[in-house]
Amino acid sequence: MFTGIIQSVGHIAGRDLRAGDLRLSVASGSLEPQDLQLGESIAVNGVCLTVTELTVNGFRADVSLETLSRTLLAELKVGQAVNLERALLPTTRLGGHLVSGHVDGVGQIVDRRQDARSVRFEVGAPPALSRFIAEKGSICIDGASLTVNGVRGAEFQVNIVPHTLSHTIMGRYHPGTRVHLEVDLVARYLERLLLGERASDSQAAAVDPGQAPAMGNGEGGST
Numbered sequence: 001m002f003t004g005i006i007q008s009v010g011h012i013a014g015r016d017l018r019a020g021d022l023r024l025s026v027a028s029g030s031l032e033p034q035d036l037q038l039g040e041s042i043a044v045n046g047v048c049l050t051v052t053e054l055t056v057n058g059f060r061a062d063v064s065l066e067t068l069s070r071t072l073l074a075e076l077k078v079g080q081a082v083n084l085e086r087a088l089l090p091t092t093r094l095g096g097h098l099v100s101g102h103v104d105g106v107g108q109i110v111d112r113r114q115d116a117r118s119v120r121f122e123v124g125a126p127p128a129l130s131r132f133i134a135e136k137g138s139i140c141i142d143g144a145s146l147t148v149n150g151v152r153g154a155e156f157q158v159n160i161v162p163h164t165l166s167h168t169i170m171g172r173y174h175p176g177t178r179v180h181l182e183v184d185l186v187a188r189y190l191e192r193l194l195l196g197e198r199a200s201d202s203q204a205a206a207v208d209p210g211q212a213p214a215m216g217n218g219e220g221g222s223t
Helices: 065-070 127-132 162-167 185-194 196-200
Strands: 008-018 021-027 041-044 047-054 058-063 081-086 105-115 118-124 138-141 144-147 150-152 155-160 178-183
Touching (some): 185 196
Antiparallel strands (some): 021 058, 138 144, 138 178
16 A cells, blocks of 8 residues: 655666566665565556565566556656655555555546646546546546546546655656556445445446556555
């Protein structure tokens, strides 16, 4: 589990294709490599990955074919900046909201405009996720916990203050940028509960994976 408070902006230090999947090398930025541990979970742009090897300047993590098919990790290039967050501890301040690190879908930046000292982004979400996005609710974009300031159909708006712009990769966003989205954890389970007995019906529970990937696409945690 994570809080959606980005702890460091690192970058991709290497890509190694292995038998159809991928091993990423990540330079951990301000996260000191000597403090990291083998087997711990780190969210990379909001995707929970397991540290499989420690390096001089960061860590390596394996990315399964399942995760590659449901996220943008396959498109990351060497040198590209990424948001990083270590898994929360029982003593961690929950400054954002509970985040699982399992991406629900890929959205796209539709518009970027200055709004006083902050920047307002309009984001297009997959239609199947729109029912989970509520005004003044929480959403996670590339691992960053944000408040939804407005919703119109499958598009929503968030305001990003200067601190967040300078301490995450969001300052690099422009119209057309694709991003990982994770909706509020409670909303996902609430929908499932509302299905009641119909939850066991494969037709009632079916979701188009092309629009809204199911939970469990992260490499860390219970997967």
